[in-house]
Amino acid sequence: MNLDLSFYNWELFHNFILKGLIFSVQLTFFATLGGIFFGTVLALLRLSKSPLLSVPASWYVNLMRSIPLVMVILWFFLLMPSIIGRSIGAELSAYITFIAFEAAFFCEIIRAGINSVSQGQNNAAFALGMTYRQNMSLIILPQAFRNMIPVLMTQTIILFQDTSLVYAIGAYDLLKGFEVSGKNYGRPIESYLLAAIVYFLICFTLSTVVKKIQARVAIIR
């Protein structure tokens, strides 16, 4: 196999890869933030004593966890124009779908995290006269999140890898950048090889960061 290493140059990066990298990173970032925010809301709904709140939340989470992400991406992108009358761009569609999808996964992580904090902590907070909201925001969630950080960040790494699924709706992500450049220069092998290396480096670095943060933030026991 002869690799043309002259393929790898700054022009390649600037013209084709950078745009895709930015999109993938942005999508990961906002999907993580939105996913954690809505995931927390969903988790609290699921944990609620009132069936009016917990049952719809459960349905939503179970639904999202039962169908492949790529299908959700496709359906949303194709069906939205019928519902609202005009088409949404592929990028916006990707953001909405990812947040909606990841919220379900983050919900389950966060719910497990909340349950992992011992019941005694709830008792102590209530015994001191705290309300449900004070207990949750000051006592339970801070502890739950510290416990969950490794799992949450692993989910983010998976999310980053999943951004490549937007190929289904033609959005320009990192992988698309490598695909296009490979086609353009007639060097698909070199391009995909670099893609593999870049994805690996990014994910490996994030994993290492997870380990460091975990050591920092762990509650002294």
Place this chain on the structure above:
Amino acid sequence: MPLIELQHINKWYGQFQVLTDCSMNVTAGEVVVVCGPSGSGKSTLIKTINGLEAIQSGKIQVDGISLQNPQTNLPLLRSKVGMVFQNFELFPHLSVIENLTIAQIQVLKRSPSDAIKQGLHYLERVGLMSQKDKFPGQLSGGQQQRVAIARALCMDPKVMLFDEPTSALDPEMVGEVLDVMIQLAHDGMTMVCVTHEMGFAQKVGSRVIFMDQGNIVEDCTTQEFFGHSYQKSARAVEFLSKIIPL
């Protein structure tokens, strides 16, 4: 009027009845010790007093306020009833001084400086001033429990509930916690203690409540319970005979 009134309390977990027709009163200044074998419902009973455990029937009044009344501000009522748990339950993500001030600021709406002043005062009282910036995970069990007692006292409660406060401690640390509790009793605090420490009961207890299988079997003065003249039930006699003499 009694500070705490429990009238005909019944509680079930599903089909299993944990409390059967329990009634008791606590007047201000009393130190009531609740004892009995495991599973007798002592912890459950004490947790009904501040509403941590719900009841299916009966009436509970604390400081004249009924827990059954849906209008009752339960968090406010709870802030007046201090509670100390078997597993200390300090908030591990907060420092000692933060543990002491968080409820004062959030529940009692005190200013942070007032809360800190109060916190340091009670920290001093339990002998742990030097630990104020440490985290609970850095303290021994006995120290954590003393901080927990200080945390409850910071709320200026009218009554203190203790749920087996020394049961999870190494024997050598039991003394330091009991000393704090004995001092509290001498200072006139109304206390209800679920405990196996019969020495504590004999030293400062005014009354003893003996429970067995969800029933209050005995409710008498400390002298009557540990003495020989008062006619006790067979179950109570059996319990006392098994306790290692002090």
